[in-house]
Each structure stands twice: as C-alpha cells, then as structure tokens.
Amino acid sequence: MDELLAKHRKEQKDLQGRITQKKKSATKKTRKGVNDECEQMQRDLTERHQTEIAELNGESTEPVEALEDLSLEDGAPADEPNEDKTTAPSEIDSNTQAPSESEPAGRTKKPNRAKARLARRAAEQVAMSEAAAEEAKNQTNYRGNEQGVMDAAFKKLGLKEVEVTPDGHCLYSAIAKQLDDSGLGLRPDPSRIVLQPTSQTRIDTVTSAQHDGYRAVRAVAADYIVEHKDDFEAFMEEPLDVYTRKIKLTAEWGGQLEIQAIARAYGVVINIVQSDGRQEKIECGDMDSFDEEDKAKRVLWLAYYRHTYGLGEHYNALVKQS
Known part of the structure; x- marks a missing residue:
C-alpha cells in the first residue's frame, strides 16, 4: 500500500x-x-x-451487471401469475437489485x-x-535570515552574544547583567537621579543581578521618567502614572523611551545591533566627566531581534570578545 x-x-x-x-x-x-x-x-x-x-x-x-429483462414473454396475459407464484414484474421495486440466476454471487458484490x-x-x-x-x-525564512545577519554583525564588531530569558524583562535583564559585569552596579549615580524609597527597596532586595536584577533597572527607569517627565510625557499614549507603574511593577516590554531613561540615569552609552544588522547608539548626554577607563566600561551592547524568538521582539546582551 x-x-x-x-x-x-x-x-x-x-x-x-x-x-x-x-x-x-x-x-x-x-x-x-x-x-x-x-x-x-x-x-x-x-x-x-x-x-x-x-x-x-x-x-x-467489476461494474454491477444490469438486471435481466423481467418483462413477461410475448402473448402472456398481464395479470397471469408466473409458474412459481412470484409477484408480477410490474410490482417489483425499481430500486431492488437481484443477481441473475446464471451469475455467481461474487459478481454482484457492491x-x-x-x-x-x-x-x-x-x-x-x-x-x-x-x-x-x-x-x-517559497516563503521567506525571516528567522533564519535575521540570525544570519546578526551573527555576521557580531563577528564584524567583535562581540559575543549572551542569551537572556524571553519573558518580558529581557531588556532590563540584559542591562542589569552588563552593569554588574562592568562593576558599575545597579545603583545609579545620586547626582543623576533621586530614587524613591520604593525603588531603593527594590534595589536593596536584588539577590542576583543575573536573575532578578531587572527589578532594580525597572525601578530606576521609572523614577527617571517621573523626574524628567517633560522629556518623555509627550511620547506616551497613556497617563504618566499608569505608564511608569507598568514599567516598575509588571512584565511590560521595554522600548526606546525606557532605553533612553536607563542610559541617562546610569550614565552609560547603549549600542543596539538591530535585526537588519544596523547599529543604533543611545547617548547618556554627558561623558566628558569620565576618564578614558571609565568611559570604556560605560559602553553597553544589546542585540535586538524581531523574528527569531517566538514571543516577538527580544533583547539579548552582547559583550566584547576577550
């Protein structure tokens, strides 16, 4: 078969x-x-x-054989019964099929x-x-094409990718890991931002920058936006308090506004390798106050994907090849 x-x-x-x-x-x-x-x-x-x-x-x-001609012989009276007393042919149901006496039974199998x-x-x-x-x-392989472009960009820039869990906190987790690895820490410069007590508590209770450091980065981003609302509020589609509450207390994905707030609050430059291989640079606004060694460790890298991950847009951390 x-x-x-x-x-x-x-x-x-x-x-x-x-x-x-x-x-x-x-x-x-x-x-x-x-x-x-x-x-x-x-x-x-x-x-x-x-x-x-x-x-x-x-x-x-084999096709089912046609019924034999059941009409009476010529000259026989129409109302005379046949020799074996069977019903007259005119009374036989037209839908009834019976095999010919001369045919084997197998020939009439349906x-x-x-x-x-x-x-x-x-x-x-x-x-x-x-x-x-x-x-x-014939469909375009967006996932495979995107990963190929990104891998080529990483190689050209001398970067190595560090996977981050795609759970809605990926942007903040990728930032937290790099802040911790560079020695800058999750607590921002007090001259740049005054933290609210609730944010300070969230920073103090972080047990691992790699696993729950996103909590601190979320709180810092939300506080910075509140302090500098004139720079951000015009780009929001909902009230400031609703927007910042989502940043601080939910798994709402972070985007351009949040990256800008993080860069300014922590005094870092954030380079983003885009899904098409292009590079975007988010400045912190003031790097002249840092010496060359400090400037070098204040440069963070992110990989931004659109198609590779099942949940949609995603950020991974990038580090310089040793």
Missing part, C-alpha cells in the same frame, strides 16, 4: 504540474476548454487511483464505499500536504 500511495503522490504531483502549465498557456478564448480538460484529467486520475486501491484491498472493481471514501480523502490530504510544502518552500 505504501508503494502504491507513493506512486499516486508522484502522479498527482505530475498532474498538478501539467495542469498549471496548461492554465498558464491558456488564452481568454481557450480558458474554458482548458479548465474543462484539466477537471476531466483530475477526475480520471482520481478514479484510477481509487480503482487501484480497491484492487489492492481485494475488492471487486464496492466498499467506506474504503473508497477513505482512499479519496487520503489522496486529497496528500495533495493538500504537497501544496502546503510547496508554499512553505
């Missing part, structure tokens, strides 16, 4: 190619005739496939309709699967 179905799949695929070619070459005048011809070709192939499957299953493929339906459905499913595979083959 497997070999037969494989043969059917190949024949179905070949027929689809022929049908496609015929329809492409049809003109306005010949289109109807071509369509009719294609439909007939498809019907013929489907019927042949069903017949071959029935033969393989041991089912009869085709198994259930198996024929299953075979037809199997053929349809194979055709649908092949069509879906062909369509998928």
Whole structure:
C-alpha cells in the first residue's frame, strides 16, 4: 500500500504540474476548454487511483451487471401469475437489485464505499500536504535570515552574544547583567537621579543581578521618567502614572523611551545591533566627566531581534570578545 500511495503522490504531483502549465498557456478564448480538460484529467486520475486501491484491498472493481429483462414473454396475459407464484414484474421495486440466476454471487458484490471514501480523502490530504510544502518552500525564512545577519554583525564588531530569558524583562535583564559585569552596579549615580524609597527597596532586595536584577533597572527607569517627565510625557499614549507603574511593577516590554531613561540615569552609552544588522547608539548626554577607563566600561551592547524568538521582539546582551 505504501508503494502504491507513493506512486499516486508522484502522479498527482505530475498532474498538478501539467495542469498549471496548461492554465498558464491558456488564452481568454481557450480558458474554458482548458479548465474543462484539466477537471476531466483530475477526475480520471482520481478514479484510477481509487480503482487501484480497491484492487489492492481485494475488492471487486467489476461494474454491477444490469438486471435481466423481467418483462413477461410475448402473448402472456398481464395479470397471469408466473409458474412459481412470484409477484408480477410490474410490482417489483425499481430500486431492488437481484443477481441473475446464471451469475455467481461474487459478481454482484457492491464496492466498499467506506474504503473508497477513505482512499479519496487520503489522496486529497496528500495533495493538500504537497501544496502546503510547496508554499512553505517559497516563503521567506525571516528567522533564519535575521540570525544570519546578526551573527555576521557580531563577528564584524567583535562581540559575543549572551542569551537572556524571553519573558518580558529581557531588556532590563540584559542591562542589569552588563552593569554588574562592568562593576558599575545597579545603583545609579545620586547626582543623576533621586530614587524613591520604593525603588531603593527594590534595589536593596536584588539577590542576583543575573536573575532578578531587572527589578532594580525597572525601578530606576521609572523614577527617571517621573523626574524628567517633560522629556518623555509627550511620547506616551497613556497617563504618566499608569505608564511608569507598568514599567516598575509588571512584565511590560521595554522600548526606546525606557532605553533612553536607563542610559541617562546610569550614565552609560547603549549600542543596539538591530535585526537588519544596523547599529543604533543611545547617548547618556554627558561623558566628558569620565576618564578614558571609565568611559570604556560605560559602553553597553544589546542585540535586538524581531523574528527569531517566538514571543516577538527580544533583547539579548552582547559583550566584547576577550
């Protein structure tokens, strides 16, 4: 059966190619005739496939013989019963079929309709699967293309990627890890921002910059936006208190406004490698007060993805190759 179905799949695929070619070459005048011809070709192939499957299953493929002529012999009275007292032919139900006495019983076996339906459905499913595979083959591989572009950009810039959990906190987790690794810490310069007591508490209760450091970075970003609302409020689509509460207390994803607030609050430059390989640089506004060594460790790197991760947009941390 497997070999037969494989043969059917190949024949179905070949027929689809022929049908496609015929329809492409049809003109306005010949289109109807071509369509009719294609439909007939498809019907013929489907019927042949069903017949071959029935033969393989041991089912009869012979057509059911027509009923014998049940009319009375010439000259016999219409109302005279026959010799064995059976019902007159005119009273026999036209839908009733009986085998001829001279025919073997096997000749009148009806085709198994259930198996024929299953075979037809199997053929349809194979055709649908092949069509879906062909369509998928022609689609753009956004995920694979994006990763390839990003890997090339990392190599060119001498960067190594550090995976961050895609849980809504990825931006803040990637920043927290780099702040901790560089020695800057999660507590910002007091001259840049005055932390609210609740934010101070969230920073003090961080146990691991790698695992829950996002809590501190979220609080710092929210406080900075509140302190400098004139710089941010015009870009918000909801009230300031609602917006900053989401930053501090939920897993709401961070974006451009939050990155800008983080850069200014911590006094760092944030470089973002985009999904198309481009690089974006977010300045902190004042780097002249730092010496060269301090400037070097205040440069953070992020990788921004649009297609690679199932939840959507995502940030990973990037570090310089040693």
